[in-house]
Amino acid sequence: MGDAGGRAPLEQAMRRAVELARRGPAWTRNPQVGCVLIAPDGSVLAEGWHRGAGTAHAEVDALSKLPQGAARGATAVVTLEPCNHTGLTGPCSEALIAAGIARVVFAVPDPTPDADGGAQRLAEAGIEVVEDVLRDEVEAAILPWLTAAREGRPYVIAKWASSLDGRIAATDGSSRWITGPAARADVHRRRADSGAILVGTGTVLADDPALTARSEDGELLPHQPLAVVVGSRPLPDDAAVRRHPGGFRSFELADLRAVLDSLWDEGVRTVFVEGGPTLETALLREGLVDEVLVYLAPVLLGGTRLAIADLGIPDIAHARRLDLVSADRLGEDVRIIARPRRAPKED
Incomplete structure (x- = not known):
């Protein structure tokens, strides 16, 4: 899983994704997640965040702000590994694949057993996956939810x-x-x-x-x-x-x-x-x-x-x-x- 294009722009986008994540509710069973979609030329295409259970996840929220096909070849920078399961909403991994995303960058692996596996699914679909970008910073930002998920x-x-x-x-x-x-x-x-x-x-x-x-x-x-x-x-x-x-x-x-x-x-x-x-x-x-x-x-x-x-x-x-x-x-x-x-x- 690669790291093409350098870390600095990815880190800048990840810090923005953390800012977006904090707009979501901190008290629900779902994590605060932010997403920034970046065009191949480095410009920001769209941003999204999760607003709580039953609403679009951050990745889907960002994709929904673009015309169909506009995300093809783009990079998705997400605070948490895209989910790979169907709950109240569909799997974000499949939404990113369907949108033609070329690269997915995330900070923290999803610790929940029914939601992890997104990185593997994306890689299997031929999408470049970059992990652990600003992991410590993002873990600190969502520590209560992460600890709860890990401790049960x-x-x-x-x-x-x-x-x-x-x-x-x-x-x-x-x-x-x-x-x-x-x-x-x-x-x-x-x-x-x-x-x-x-x-x-x-x-x-x-x-x-x-x-x-x-x-x-x-x-x-x-x-x-x-x-x-x-x-x-x-x-x-x-x-x-x-x-x-x-x-x-x-x-x-x-x-x-x-x-x-x-x-x-x-x-x-x-x-x-x-x-x-x-x-x-x-x-x-x-x-x-x-x-x-x-x-x-x-x-x-x-x-x-x-x-x-x-x-x-x-x-x-x-x-x-x-x-x-x-x-x-x-x-x-x-x-x-x-x-x-x-x-x-x-x-």
């Missing part, structure tokens, strides 16, 4: 807001507001990009949260995640979460993996966990957290109301080491994103 469960983000000394509430239990408006607005944007928002019954009983995704002026954002509550204690009939516009689920199960499996079956690919510490700790202990998202406020509270409880770590040698992804200032607060350190892959 939703990508789990454990979020909390705390003081510098790790407290999520004052001694009397009050916690509104530890962080400022910029941090809270960021949380709501991330809620809107998630398939579900998960809390324990203790959080609902203590705070009666709405768990909605809202704009800075309080209006509901266009997408609302499914609201999910886990725990054995009964919830009040008038709990705000029962009226959640994105839907409501409750689980009494102690098996958190089973909860995630159930959400996976419903099409949820990203779960945003907002507490409380009992639930966050349980997920961390069971190795079910893929990303830790912490908002640190420059305040000190003292006391015992810690963000995370006992993780069963006997000594510093067994500490859970995380890889720091980013640390950014939001107003007076700091947002930290870290991910569990994975064991290096064996050769």
Whole structure:
């Protein structure tokens, strides 16, 4: 599988394809995918992206913007390997073959068993296939979906807001507001990009949260995640979460993996966990957290109301080491994103 024509133009087109991919919804069972069609002279013929389940995939979306035959001899630059199966839509590999595409460039192989094989099908049809162009960058852009597809469960983000000394509430239990408006607005944007928002019954009983995704002026954002509550204690009939516009689920199960499996079956690919510490700790202990998202406020509270409880770590040698992804200032607060350190892959 070749690399004719140099990498630089392909990388430029791939970065544009990533920009296009981000226009699609981040919360569905389908990945965000972008596509750029390039003429033999290097000019851009058309662009496309996937808008969600049941809509045209990125490749077909781009092809649909051209007259019949106009894509013959062109290069398709796609963030994800073109699919090779029929679901709600037909296989993109066959659409590219039928359009007369001469070369297909993609970044990341499709990890789903029923959709992979597109590269092989294209090569069998005589189309030049170039793989792994900006693979690391594209993997970072669609990491939640890729991780979910590879693990067979939703990508789990454990979020909390705390003081510098790790407290999520004052001694009397009050916690509104530890962080400022910029941090809270960021949380709501991330809620809107998630398939579900998960809390324990203790959080609902203590705070009666709405768990909605809202704009800075309080209006509901266009997408609302499914609201999910886990725990054995009964919830009040008038709990705000029962009226959640994105839907409501409750689980009494102690098996958190089973909860995630159930959400996976419903099409949820990203779960945003907002507490409380009992639930966050349980997920961390069971190795079910893929990303830790912490908002640190420059305040000190003292006391015992810690963000995370006992993780069963006997000594510093067994500490859970995380890889720091980013640390950014939001107003007076700091947002930290870290991910569990994975064991290096064996050769």
